[in-house]
Amino acid sequence: MITTERMGAVDRNAEALSVPRKQLMESSGNAVARTVREEASEGDSVTVVAGRGNNGGDAFVAARFLNEFDLSVLLLGRPESISTDIARENWEALREGGYEVETITDSADLSLDDPNVIVDAMLGTGISGDLREPEATAARTINDAEATVVSVDVPSGVDADSGDVPESAVEADRVVTFHDLKPGLAELDCEVTVADIGIPRAAERYAGPGDLSIGAPDPDAAEIRVFVVGGGPYTGAPALSAQAALRAGAELSFVACPESIKDVLAGYAEDLIVQDYESDRLTVDEVDDLIETATDYEDVVVLGPGLGTADETLEAARTFLEEFEGPMVVDADALSVVPEVETDATLVCTPNRRELAEMGGPDLDDLEAGAEEIESFAADLGHVVMAKAEADVVSDGERTRISTAGTPGMAVGGTGDTLAGITAAFVKESDPFDAAVAASYANGRAAELIDDREGGLLASDLLDVLPRAIWGER
Missing domain, CATH: 3.40.50.10260 (YjeF N-terminal domain)
Incomplete structure (x- = not known):
């Protein structure tokens, strides 16, 4: 039906x-x-x-x-x-x-x-x-x-x-x-x-512009706030996620990060609101305050970009997942702890091929060919999985869509971070599966719209064309 x-x-x-x-x-x-x-x-x-x-x-x-x-x-x-x-x-x-x-x-x-x-x-x-x-x-x-x-x-x-x-x-x-x-x-x-x-x-079967009409917010949607919890060893990833969320319809985009990198993050874009904490990396001590902020303001959380894999940081990610009950996009370094956590949060997990295997999912060279295995993994995991590669595969364990939008230049670092931010902006107003499908298509379509680049694509190049990719084709 x-x-x-x-x-x-x-x-x-x-x-x-x-x-x-x-x-x-x-x-x-x-x-x-x-x-x-x-x-x-x-x-x-x-x-x-x-x-x-x-x-x-x-x-x-x-x-x-x-x-x-x-x-x-x-x-x-x-x-x-x-x-x-x-x-x-x-x-x-x-x-x-x-x-x-x-x-x-x-x-x-x-x-x-x-x-x-x-x-x-x-x-x-x-x-x-x-x-x-x-x-x-x-x-x-x-x-x-x-x-x-x-x-x-x-x-x-x-x-x-x-x-x-x-x-x-x-x-x-x-x-x-x-x-x-x-x-x-x-x-x-x-x-x-x-x-x-x-x-x-x-x-x-394949994501297209029609999926934007379901999964992407209207340009005049109710207030969407995105709260990126990331950074520590790395600074570019959380900044890209937060900026992409703004381009994808969020009215406010916050980044929670260690005090030591606050100025660097704030320098990426004046549109970001950077909230710092004292430690050099995310630890369990900061989690309660971050969850309180996200809950009070009904934020969509992006957890993971640039966090690093220190033991105390992964323990903080576990605690965040266990205690937060809102919508969340889990990316990068936070993905490894998802399978071992019981959570009431609504999760969209965005692993690449390596991260998918590390989560206990299938180890695949060709995600599209292994779409049924990814669907089975998503069913066991109990969350939406957006597996990223040349073709992205999105599944909630019952429904599966594939997005082939994009260009070879998207292999550059950072395009997964923009995808996480887009997904966060979409998931507030939409079913998580539909939001993930639309976000995957929008991210790839943005790369396709940059038609004057034969090489040297940067993830930050996608930001300016994202609004056209999302709303220009609906």
């Missing part, structure tokens, strides 16, 4: 794979026409009742394949209010092709003239609940008719995800839905046909 939200992402990913939505609409309309032919005999009357969105567009296409019937097409609303270009093009194709079309701007004018088959294409999967006019009157008229009712994708008014059916919804005899069954259709008392419309399998 596939949810409405995920279906929208898959459509967008298919478009990025050179299968445009116009082509998918042509396939969808053809599928609707095939079902109508199963319910009608040659010469029967068929009435299409269409809305102004892509659901109506599917029906406009279907009408062109129903020439053997006494066909009429009713548009609920004015043609200029058709909401998408491809639906409008298919409406114009009917009008210019001499088909019998009529616009209904007043529901009182709606008359169906006892057709044999009615095609319900008023509202698609994105709209549910009690119908408003003119759809409410149209639905009553459809339900009162003695015709066979074929609904496009979902009966108008029915919630395609929950299956909620308001009293005003269309009562369908047949439903033609596309690509995969929607959860809300499973319990309907009618025949449901799932039509293959030519969406590539890669549009579901």
